[in-house]
Amino acid sequence: MHILILGAxxxxxxxxxxxxxxxxxxxxxxxxxxxLFDVVEAPPVEGVKSRxxxxxxxxxxxxxRLVAAxxxxxxxxxxxxxxxxxxxxEKGYRINLxxxxxxxxxxxxxxxxxxxxxxxxxxxxxFGAPFPEPGIHDEYLCAPLTSYGTQxxxxxxLLGDYSRRGVFDGVGIRLPTICVRPGRPNKAASGxxxxxxxxxxxxxxxxxxxxxxxxxxxxxxxxxxEFLLHAATLxxxxxxxxxxxxxxxxxxxxxxxxxxLRRVAGADAIRLIxxxxxxxxxxxxxxxxxxxxxxxxESLGFTSERSFEDIIRVYIEDELGGRLGA
Numbered sequence: 001m002h003i004l005i006l007g008a009x010x011x012x013x014x015x016x017x018x019x020x021x022x023x024x025x026x027x028x029x030x031x032x033x034x035x036l037f038d039v040v041e042a043p044p045v046e047g048v049k050s051r052x053x054x055x056x057x058x059x060x061x062x063x064x065r066l067v068a069a070x071x072x073x074x075x076x077x078x079x080x081x082x083x084x085x086x087x088x089x090e091k092g093y094r095i096n097l098x099x100x101x102x103x104x105x106x107x108x109x110x111x112x113x114x115x116x117x118x119x120x121x122x123x124x125x126x127f128g129a130p131f132p133e134p135g136i137h138d139e140y141l142c143a144p145l146t147s148y149g150t151q152x153x154x155x156x157x158l159l160g161d162y163s164r165r166g167v168f169d170g171v172g173i174r175l176p177t178i179c180v181r182p183g184r185p186n187k188a189a190s191g192x193x194x195x196x197x198x199x200x201x202x203x204x205x206x207x208x209x210x211x212x213x214x215x216x217x218x219x220x221x222x223x224x225x226e227f228l229l230h231a232a233t234l235x236x237x238x239x240x241x242x243x244x245x246x247x248x249x250x251x252x253x254x255x256x257x258x259x260x261l262r263r264v265a266g267a268d269a270i271r272l273i274x275x276x277x278x279x280x281x282x283x284x285x286x287x288x289x290x291x292x293x294x295x296x297x298e299s300l301g302f303t304s305e306r307s308f309e310d311i312i313r314v315y316i317e318d319e320l321g322g323r324l325g326a
Contacts, residue, residue, distance in 0.1 A: 005075045182198070
């Protein structure tokens with residue numbers, strides 16, 4: 001089995017690559033090759049044949065060259081993140097929309113007999129206010145209020161149509177905000193959700209740009225990888241024409257995040273959080289959905305953590321060697 005991963009150098013992409021290389025198989029089939037693509041070369045991986053390539057997904061002929069090898073599974077994780085897509089309108093549409101359409105077209109033009117599984121990472125940002133109670137279900141109207149959410153919503157529609165036409169076998173997964181992200185902050189407007197946990201756990205100060213009453217939907221990086229693997233092996237006859245699913249997660253306020261941090265790491269950790277309101281981030285976050293009803297995804301076998309403390313402990317186990325102060 002040949003697997004192509006677009007966005008392989010990103011945080012979730014790297015973790016997916018590591019997991020695939022460690023497992024050596026997917027859906028009962030041996031992985032013979034991984035092709036890793038991003039704007040920078042992804043780190044080398046051991047345990048399976050792989051090649052790392054760098055380029056622009058929207059560049060002329062780029063995805064055509066990648067698809068020419070006819071990979072069996074394509075994980076499409078490549079994207080300009082929310083804050084950057086809002087700040088750079090042209091770049092967001094060029095990468096998130098034009099790049100996605102180019103990929104789908106490259107598969108379509110590859111000829112008869114080629115029918116890969118395509119896993120597309122969408123986002124809960126495809127939904128916009130006003131939000132229903134007790135939460136957003138899969139049939140709720142996609143009416144995004146950001147450019148990033150709009151680009152992802154269009155990608156979902158394209159995924160469904162190309163799947164309907166038999167071009168490929170697509171599954172779209174609407175990821176919650178992935179928390180706690182390891183490493184350095186990126187340009188995602190949602191980055192503070194991770195920062196206020198990660199930095200204090202590492203003895204560093206964190207800036208909180210919004211109020212503690214802000215509520216959001218979260219899952220861990222470990223869950224994100226499990227979502228991707230399950231989507232790649234899912235029996236898509238169970239999906240019908242609606243190819244995109246909202247992934248399970250946990251709805252918590254920022255205040256509840258901080259309280260979970262206190263329970264796990266103590267009062268000294270939360271003293272490292274400094275309040276510094278940012279009107280631009282406050283305005284953007286106010287348009288984001290807060291709660292979801294992920295019954296459809298859960299009925300199909302997708303699972304996530306059950307508490308925010310569990311999410312914090314995943315970070316400690318996976319990034320800090322299982323202990324604080326590591």
